[in-house]
Structure formats: structure tokens, C-alpha cells
Amino acid sequence: MIRDAVRYPFRTRDPIKTFLIGGFLLATGTILSLVFVLGYLVRVLAPDTATESAPRFERWWTLASDGVRVLILWIVYVSIPLLGLVFWIELYSTRLATEGLVSTFDQQLQNVIIHGLGINIGSPIALRPVVQTVYDLAAIGGVFGNVVPLLSTLNADAVVLSVGIIYGVTLLVSVYLFPIAFANFAVNRTLRSAFEFSSITKVALTRRYSIGWCVAIGFLLLGAVGPILWNEWRLLTAGADWGLLHIGFIPLVAHPTPTGIQSAMFLVVASFVNFYFLIVGYALLSSVLTPLIGTAQTQSTTAADSEEPS
Numbered sequence: 001m002i003r004d005a006v007r008y009p010f011r012t013r014d015p016i017k018t019f020l021i022g023g024f025l026l027a028t029g030t031i032l033s034l035v036f037v038l039g040y041l042v043r044v045l046a047p048d049t050a051t052e053s054a055p056r057f058e059r060w061w062t063l064a065s066d067g068v069r070v071l072i073l074w075i076v077y078v079s080i081p082l083l084g085l086v087f088w089i090e091l092y093s094t095r096l097a098t099e100g101l102v103s104t105f106d107q108q109l110q111n112v113i114i115h116g117l118g119i120n121i122g123s124p125i126a127l128r129p130v131v132q133t134v135y136d137l138a139a140i141g142g143v144f145g146n147v148v149p150l151l152s153t154l155n156a157d158a159v160v161l162s163v164g165i166i167y168g169v170t171l172l173v174s175v176y177l178f179p180i181a182f183a184n185f186a187v188n189r190t191l192r193s194a195f196e197f198s199s200i201t202k203v204a205l206t207r208r209y210s211i212g213w214c215v216a217i218g219f220l221l222l223g224a225v226g227p228i229l230w231n232e233w234r235l236l237t238a239g240a241d242w243g244l245l246h247i248g249f250i251p252l253v254a255h256p257t258p259t260g261i262q263s264a265m266f267l268v269v270a271s272f273v274n275f276y277f278l279i280v281g282y283a284l285l286s287s288v289l290t291p292l293i294g295t296a297q298t299q300s301t302t303a304a305d306s307e308e309p310s
Contacts, residue, residue, distance in 0.1 A: 002215065005284040009276055012054040021057045022279075023272035026227075031071075037278075038070040039063030044282045045186035045289070054279065066189075073185060073194050077178045081171040176213060177204055183289040203292045212288030216281040223277025226270025234263055 012018055022040065025033040040063060043055035057063070180203050181194040203209050241260030245253050256264070 001212075001284065001287055005219075005280050005287065008283040009054055009279040011052070012056055014056065015054070018054065018056055019272060019275060022275040023268065026275050026278075027267050027271035035067035035071060036060070036063050037067070037275075038074075039065070039067035041182075041278075041282050042066040042070060042186045044279060045183045045286045047286060054283075069191055070182060070185065073181060073191060074178065077174045077181060078171070081167060081174050175217075179213065179216070179285050180204060180209070180289060180293070183285065183293055187290070187293055199293070203289065206292060209288055209292055212284060216284045216288075219277045219281035219284065223274040223281070226273050227267070230263070230266050230270050233266065237263075 009015065009019070022037065025037050036057070040055060040057060047053075047055065177200060180200045184196060184200065185191060185194040187193070237259060239259035240257055241263055242254050243257045245255055
């Protein structure tokens with residue numbers, strides 16, 4: 001199973017073209033590029049059984065349509081952990097402020113969480129604006145404006161620890177269940193199927209899925225190492241990516257700086273590696289989930305038929 005998944009990205013008529021497109025989309029780090037990558041993953045999770053080859057980037061409108069729905073699905077599944085993240089940041093930031101500490105905490109923690117959530121769909125860079133938007137709406141909009149000051153007067157350590165544990169558990173559950181919901185959608189092409197929790201629970205509790213999920217997450221983590229290292233390196237490296245060529249005081253043309261060239265090369269290589277491990281991870285999930293989902297749906301249908309009055 002693992003050997004087939006490792007070879008899967010190369011089982012296509014034009015692997016170089018597929019890798020170039022996929023790596024470029026991940027490197028750009030935009031929501032639009034993420035949508036196309038998610039649309040591609042739909043085809044990986046529900047492959048063409050007639051050819052048994054890796055999908056190609058074609059029929060872009062279908063890719064975009066599927067990708068948008070998967071992005072919505074992902075946001076729904078991580079919405080509770082994201083709100084828990086905001087609550088926890090606000091609590092801990094309040095404590096840091098009362099202790100007179102410099103608050104770089106928000107940015108550092110958001111980096112960690114963005115990368116952690118990005119593992120699930122393979123593009124931590126593109127998820128930053130999504131997570132930041134939720135954070136801004138909740139924090140700046142004052143969702144917790146009255147609760148945080150009240151709780152900050154209580155036992156700060158106990159409150160922060162409790163909220164942190166709840167957040168961690170909900171995040172783990174969401175990340176564990178999301179691939180099943182994703183595969184349900186990929187097979188049935190309806191968002192409703194991604195919320196059939198009876199069949200999702202049956203699959204989630206199987207030993208085959210738990211082992212396959214751990215191995216797949218391992219591959220996704222390997223792929224995410226490059227983008228995470230690039231992001232941290234870029235935050236710590238001084239200098240702009242672009243400079244301006246002047247004649248006198250007149251700016252003529254923008255040109256990449258040495259730092260910008262190094263950054264671009266680092267990011268491109270990291271994105272190609274990330275794309276490879278992303279496909280390997282989801283190919284492995286596909287081989288694990290396809291028979292399990294079919295069995296769970298058959299059992300649900302049989303149970304529903306048996307409950308009908310004769």
C-alpha cells in the first residue's frame with residue numbers, strides 16, 4: 001500500500017507537467033491556487049478506476065468548483081478549533097499584558113496553528129489569510145470582549161490550561177475526521193455526504209483507518225517541513241525581496257534582490273517536495289478509505305431498509 005502510494009504521483013502521462021503546475025500553485029500561496037490544489041485532491045481521493053493513473057490538471061472549471069466546496073468543508077470542520085484558538089490567544093495575551101511581557105505571542109502562535117491546520121490540506125502558506133480573517137473577526141469584532149476580562153480575574157493558569165486542552169482535543173478530532181468527510185465528498189460529489197456522521201464515525205473507529213491516517217499524516221508532515229522552514233527563514237532574514245532601479249531620484253524598474261532570489265528558489269523547491277508528499281499522503285488515504293466508505297454506506301443503507309415498515 002505504501003509502496004503504491006509513493007509511486008502514485010509518477011503514474012501519469014505527463015508527470016513533469018503535473019509537478020510543475022502543482023508546485024507552482026503551492027508556491028504562490030494564494031486562496032485561488034489552494035482552490036485548484038484542493039480540486040486536484042478530489043480526483044486523487046476518487047481516482048479513475050479504469051486507468052488507475054494519477055490525475056492531471058485539466059478541466060479547470062471543475063477543479064475550481066470542487067476546490068471551493070472542499071475549502072468550505074474544511075472551514076466548517078475547523079471552525080470550532082479556530083474559535084478556540086482565538087479564545088485561547090486572547091486569554092493568554094491578556095495574561096502576558098498583565099505581566100508586562102512583550103507580546104510577540106499572537107504572531108508566533110498563529111504561525112504554529114496555521115502550519116498545523118495546513119498539514120491537513122497541504123498548503124499552510126495559503127491558509128494564513130483564512131485563519132487571520134477568522135481571528136480578526138472574532139478578536140477585533142469583540143466576540144470574546146466581555147468574557148476574556150472576566151476570566152482573566154480568575155485563576156489564569158487553570159483557565160488557560162483548560163481552554164488549551166479543549167482546543168487541542170477539538171483540533172485533533174477535526175483533523176482526524178476531515179479526510180473521511182473529504183473522501184465522502186470526493187466519492188459522492190455532494191457536501192451533504194461530508195456530514196453523514198454515522199458513516200463517518202464507523203470509518204473513523206476502524207483500525208485500518210487509524211493506522212492509515214497516522215501514516216498519511218506522516219507523509220503530509222514531511223511535505224510541510226519545507227514550507228514551514230521557508231516561512232521561518234524568511235521571517236528571520238532581513239531584506240526585501242524586490243528593489244527599485246533608480247536614475248537619480250526616478251524609479252525605473254523593480255528587480256529581485258539577492259535575498260529575494262534565494263527566497264524564491266527555496267520556496268519553489270520546498271513547494272515541489274510538498275506537492276509530492278501531498279499526493280502520496282492522499283493516495284494512501286484513498287486506498288484506505290475507498291473500501292471503508294463503501295462498506296459503511298452499504299451498512300447504513302441496509303439498516304435504513306430494515307427499519308422501513310413492511
